[in-house]
Amino acid sequence: MVVHAFGQTADMDPIMKIAQAHRLKVIEDAACALGAGYRNLPAGSIGDIAAVSFHARKNITCGEGGAVLTNNQKYADRVRSLSCFGIKPAYQRQHKFEIPSFRSLGYNYKLSDINAAIVIAQLKRYPSLTKRRLALVKIYDTLLKECPYLTVPFHPKAAFHVYQTYAVVLKPAIDRNKLILSLREEGVETQIGTYSACIQPVYHSTDRCPRSLYLYRHSLALPLYPGLAENDVKTVAHKLKEHIYRQVKRK
Numbered sequence: 658m659v660v661h662a663f664g665q666t667a668d669m670d671p672i673m674k675i676a677q678a679h680r681l682k683v684i685e686d687a688a689c690a691l692g693a694g695y696r697n698l699p700a701g702s703i704g705d706i707a708a709v710s711f712h713a714r715k716n717i718t719c720g721e722g723g724a725v726l727t728n729n730q731k732y733a734d735r736v737r738s739l740s741c742f743g744i745k746p747a748y749q750r751q752h753k754f755e756i757p758s759f760r761s762l763g764y765n766y767k768l769s770d771i772n773a774a775i776v777i778a779q780l781k782r783y784p785s786l787t788k789r790r791l792a793l794v795k796i797y798d799t800l801l802k803e804c805p806y807l808t809v810p811f812h813p814k815a816a817f818h819v820y821q822t823y824a825v826v827l828k829p830a831i832d833r834n835k836l837i838l839s840l841r842e843e844g845v846e847t848q849i850g851t852y853s854a855c856i857q858p859v860y861h862s863t864d865r866c867p868r869s870l871y872l873y874r875h876s877l878a879l880p881l882y883p884g885l886a887e888n889d890v891k892t893v894a895h896k897l898k899e900h901i902y903r904q905v906k907r908k
């Protein structure tokens with residue numbers, strides 16, 4: 658299972674090669690990557706099956722929920738049935754009278770019609786919403802790339818990044834958590850960029866994942882949404898640098 662983190666696809670060529678060599682199925686976690694691409698393929702169409710998320714922090718949202726993408730009819734039927742108590746969903750029975758039977762233990766994971774309508778309306782606007790995000794990203798990149806205390810996101814040529822998150826990675830000299838708090842006092846809401854699974858108590862993991870830990874400790878997600886004004890992006894970038902330099906001066 659590969660994760661297309663922050664709206665940028667993983668490097669899929671080597672992953673698909675390994676999968677083919679070992680006859681493995683590939684699941685794409687495209688929660689953040691609706692509309693993203695790898696070479697000329699859309700995220701979610703490269704592996705065997707994928708999921709996208711419509712959670713509130715995603716590029717298209719109806720509050721919660723998501724969708725499964727696959728071109729495999731067997732998987733599609735199974736997912737539909739599992740999301741609907743293990744029976745054939747009502748819309749597949751609408752043209753004939755059929756009393757369904759419960760063939761497996763399913764769930765109640767249906768996206769409601771109301772939520773679906775909200776998503777469909779946004780899908781129509783998705784190209785313009787994405788364009789706007791990318792324009793704001795350009796401003797962040799321009800204003801932040803010269804700052805020696807952070808690294809801006811890397812965009813590989815093979816990927817079309819839809820920037821569900823714009824996260825910078827701070828140099829260890831900067832106290833990320835203090836930075837979040839001091840920016841918050843000025844009305845600038847930032848967040849940790851990502852978690853590290855290897856230290857989450859639930860996994861009882863003995864794995865050591867130094868890069869994952871590094872990103873957990875030093876990454877910082879900046880505000881990004883299509884309704885954000887360009888001037889606000891500039892203010893965030895300036896405040897971020899100001900607060901970083903304040904920390905550096907104190908040391």
Ligand SMILES: Cc1ncc(COP(=O)(O)O)c(C=O)c1O
Nearest residue numbers: 660686688689710711712722723
């Ligand atoms: C990479 C990734 N996978 C899965 C999820 C979970 O998606 P959902 O909240 O729709 O279950 C998220 C975010 O919430 C995510 O960022």
